[in-house]
Amino acid sequence: MFDVDNIRAEFPALDRTVHGKPLVYFDTAATAQRPLAVIEATDRFYRRHNANVHRGVHTLSQEATDLYEGARRTLASFINARSEREVIFTRGTTEAINLVANSYLRSRLGPGDEILVSHMEHHANIVPWQMLRDATGASLKVIPITESGELRLDELESLLSERVKLLGLVHVSNALGTVNPVAEVCRMAARFDIPVLVDGAQALPHLAVDVQKLGCAFYCCSAHKVYGPTGIGALWAREETLEDMPPWQGGGEMISKVTFEKTTWNELPNKFEAGTPNIAGGVGFGAALEFVERVGVENAAAQEQHVLEYATERMNEIDEVRIIGTAPGKAGTISFTFGDVHPHDLGTIIDHYGVAIRTGHHCTMPLMQFFGVAATARASFGMYNTREEVDVFVDALLKARDMF
């Protein structure tokens, strides 16, 4: 049985106060708080098992390797990959996308080719493609969205062609909460053999992700959005795809044999993991996924929806609030403007009531331009948030309003 009080007890940071008020943490889309399971797994790793992975014959090195590789297996099963060889650990979503841009797409792209992305992408799923465009003479095309923040599938239809060499799409928008119809987009793209890269940074904590069912070519994620550590994430792709891709960074770990004349590459997944990895981060990532599995992604999502519905209702009572992103079935994120009040001022004021929200462009400047705003305030929810916290947040908004 899901019990939000029990869940909250797992997250020590939720117990603290800010400016003398109990913390209301509504910034989970930026980074989630960490449960004890993750804090303790990382702590235990450093206290008992700390050693470098893969090349050691001594006990600690083998234990560290088992823990790190165990986390890879946990992630593979969490997203229903066919094998852990399909899971490459990276620093996060951003690095996973850059890996695909440089190892997969760079050599396949030339003048006249196109890359498609949607208007609601995070900069991480725009800038690496722009850099490739500028280096190769290809072009970057944008799939339009509606005023409610949904993908225009009709427009996508006419943008698809043999010229498109990759389509990049966010699964759940960090700025709007929109959940994109990834499987449908993959089916449409498949008619032209276009590989789809899915930015899953926000999706893993909110949806049951099955990479085989989605039909995408690449899936990218970050541990810290799913209650795990920062500085670790992953790229998933099919083994055949990864086998065909050259390494993108050279160094230790990714080699099989090195002479000054020639180097041969290690097997998957190590071919793409040059240098000493973020071992403790990997261990924490595995612990986070096991924790989410224990809670149940559906239970976490249901709690977020419960809070989202109430927050939307309460915020709509305030005249100054304009919610940006109203797609049906959206995830637990509310972007909004507040009359003429600058979001930074609003965020600073409500911090004094203990409420943490994010303000700014949320790394989605083109999306802000679409909605004609420079910035928004954003409240985003995790499995640990409650309706009582929404009341504190709305009271803080009303107090802020009285100040202007």
Ligand code: PMP
């Ligand atoms: N895409 C989306 C939708 C995100 O929300 C984020 C993180 N804000 C990223 C990509 C980048 O993730 P990271 O910074 O962990 O690489």
